[in-house]
Amino acid sequence: MTTFASAQDPLPSWNDGKVKESIVAFVENVTKVGSADFVPANERIATFDNDGTLWAEQPMYFQAFFIFDRIKTLAPQHPEWKTKEPFSSVLNGDLKTALAGGEHALLEMAMATHAGMTTEEFEAIVTDWLATATHPTTKRPYTEMVYQPMLELLAYLRANDFKTFIVSGGGIEFMRPWSERVYGIPPEQVIGSSIKTKFELRDGKPVLVRLPELNFIDDKEDKPVGINQHIGRRPIAAFGNSDGDLQMLQWTAAGSGPRFCLYVHHTDAEREWAYDRESKIGRLDKGLAEAATKGWTVVDMKRDWTPIFPNENE
Amino acid sequence: MTTFASAQDPLPSWNDGKVKESIVAFVENVTKVGSADFVPANERIATFDNDGTLWAEQPMYFQAFFIFDRIKTLAPQHPEWKTKEPFSSVLNGDLKTALAGGEHALLEMAMATHAGMTTEEFEAIVTDWLATATHPTTKRPYTEMVYQPMLELLAYLRANDFKTFIVSGGGIEFMRPWSERVYGIPPEQVIGSSIKTKFELRDGKPVLVRLPELNFIDDKEDKPVGINQHIGRRPIAAFGNSDGDLQMLQWTAAGSGPRFCLYVHHTDAEREWAYDRESKIGRLDKGLAEAATKGWTVVDMKRDWTPIFPNENE
Ligand SMILES: [Ca+2]
Ligand SMILES: [Ca+2]
Structure with a gap:
């Protein structure tokens, strides 16, 4: 105190x-x-x-959790991800392997999930995610x-x-x-x-x-x-x-x-x-x-x- | 009124x-x-x-006058400018020819005069120039x-x-x-x-x-x-x-x-x-x-x- x-x-x-x-x-x-x-x-x-x-x-940058959740959400539109690293490991829940490629792998996943939409659409995606996502160990919303x-x-x-x-x-x-x-x-x-x-x-x-x-x-x-x-x-x-x-x-x-x-x-x-x-x-x-x-x-x-x-x- | x-x-x-x-x-x-x-x-x-x-x-963007004045100031350190366009025309006072190369020529002159120093040095150069430079027809300082x-x-x-x-x-x-x-x-x-x-x-x-x-x-x-x-x-x-x-x-x-x-x-x-x-x-x-x-x-x-x-x- x-x-x-x-x-x-x-x-x-x-x-x-x-x-x-x-x-x-x-x-x-x-x-x-x-x-x-x-x-x-x-x-x-x-x-x-x-x-x-x-x-x-x-245990990871919170934006990485956002990226992983986006990959899971977008997977139905990307059947090729089932066999393509680092996406396949994310979909299998093996984050350690997914991140084994270091910065390059993270960047590839960021591009695949952060581009291709308008700025307004992306803002809505982030806002929606933050409204429900929680930290894996504390179970708190990330903004808390x-x-x-x-x-x-x-x-x-x-x-x-x-x-x-x-x-x-x-x-x-x-x-x-x-x-x-x-x-x-x-x-x-x-x-x-x-x-x-x-x-x-x-x-x-x-x-x-x-x-x-x-x-x-x-x-x-x-x-x-x-x-x-x-x-x-x-x-x-x-x-x-x-x-x-x-x-x-x-x-x-x-x-x-x-x-x-x-x-x-x-x-x-x-x-x-x-x-x-x-x-x-x-x-x-x-x-x-x-x-x-x-x-x-x-x-x-x-x-x-x-x-x-x-x-x-x- | x-x-x-x-x-x-x-x-x-x-x-x-x-x-x-x-x-x-x-x-x-x-x-x-x-x-x-x-x-x-x-x-x-x-x-x-x-x-x-x-x-x-x-009659020109004021930054172009700045560029021309910088070329004149820097000319002693650039003997090659005497025979190199668009610089030679600027040094001869022939701005029309200097600008004949359009945006590309202006960009070349901007790079030659705006780069190669620190940000603090450039700020001082701009400040010094504005303190004395005047508009060619109105004779006013540019900031007026x-x-x-x-x-x-x-x-x-x-x-x-x-x-x-x-x-x-x-x-x-x-x-x-x-x-x-x-x-x-x-x-x-x-x-x-x-x-x-x-x-x-x-x-x-x-x-x-x-x-x-x-x-x-x-x-x-x-x-x-x-x-x-x-x-x-x-x-x-x-x-x-x-x-x-x-x-x-x-x-x-x-x-x-x-x-x-x-x-x-x-x-x-x-x-x-x-x-x-x-x-x-x-x-x-x-x-x-x-x-x-x-x-x-x-x-x-x-x-x-x-x-x-x-x-x-x-
Ligand atoms: Ca930090
Ligand atoms: Ca304008």
Whole structure:
């Protein structure tokens, strides 16, 4: 339990200690008029990784569960999938074999399930899936696998005139249908990986058709590229959980003036998952070392967060 | 002179008439709580073309003047340009020949002048150029070749909780250094054409290097593509001046609920320029026809705007 639980506390799910103090000190510092570190509101840009930073990512990225469910749904229209990997393994429930092909296999499955429809049709597919799909071990809806302390942090930053952005390796159109409702982050502040789209007039009605062609992978060295493309100015605060966020944090830290970089370290095997240097998903290795060297804030989930999920004790 | 000049008039440079009435009626309609056409603030997205819609574009796109000036500045480092078209013609002051190669020649010159430096270096180059460059016929700084009525319209929409975006075929990083100061539009709400960038660590310092490789041309059919990529939801209002904006207006108009589409028609050869169906720059042909068919608003600059530029009578 947090011992600092006044009505005014904007971060009630964060336990007292140096991590919470570092966040509050940064925000108070950049928002205090007359402070040498004051940052005008229009420059208060904060970027957040999604998987493992705003919501969980174990035992697999949640978008992978979406892909597998789509393959099962679409299988009747694709008889060839019965004998074609990685699709056949998905249909046989053997996800380990399906994922044995690594990133290439996942990309092939993503293209087969994320393209070929209009943007509006895809938005409806994602929305419908999220309304009924549940996490395999917790049985929670995926949108309730978000981190309560991070929801509070997003709201706290916005209350201090920060503009909050998602910068995720996940699909941009997979996140946008629910990011505003769940995180308070509108679609125009979501940056992610994308496929190409094409404008068409169908019976005089304009549509955007999703093509099975990569447009952008928003990960690692390309997170700063995506940030520059979409935002056009450097964040003053960045939040991630893996080595895939390292360049985003480096890019953020390298700006002049006050900067805040934070890693979420997954340390709670009981309430969530514990993983870092050896994990295939969300590996945090180089990032931990650089955080120590540069004095970035590292959240110890077990120590710093109570609760982890919303309505955790219900 | 406008006859409707009260202290409350949010659009004092717009003359009374059906055009001004159509704008005010739309804004009052979508912002009136309880109205059947009420649109929540987060969905009030308005997109604006830039060249010929927010600032002038004659006798050439202003970015072309920037390119020519850059070629002259960089010429000492490129002795080969003395004998290489289109560069040699630019250096000889023969812009007509330089542009004879059409879009391909312009693109070649853009790549030679817009790539090879970091994003921060390019921002400084644009800022420095704008501080001293002046328009060849009016002798005004380019940032004073903006349309006063459109500045008022942007402010009026924002005062009614619209989020205003630029959606331009011009270079995204050519516009961002001044869009906030001049239009009140922050860099994260600027969409434009772009080249690719690459993240690098130079002596441990992260930079984004601009590469001579096209990323996206934000024109015609790709304006809705760019809008979807950056904003992720459909505008309820769109403003343009040429056939290059037609698909953006079609995409906007095709959404459900109230929509507003407007073309700026250049009709004032005395105070600005008069051009439409036959113009090489900013051709407005199909767009005029479709505006008539669909009942979109068409600004007659001569009739509807007084003044056209800020401080016009100084
Ligand atoms: Ca992550
Ligand atoms: Ca234009």
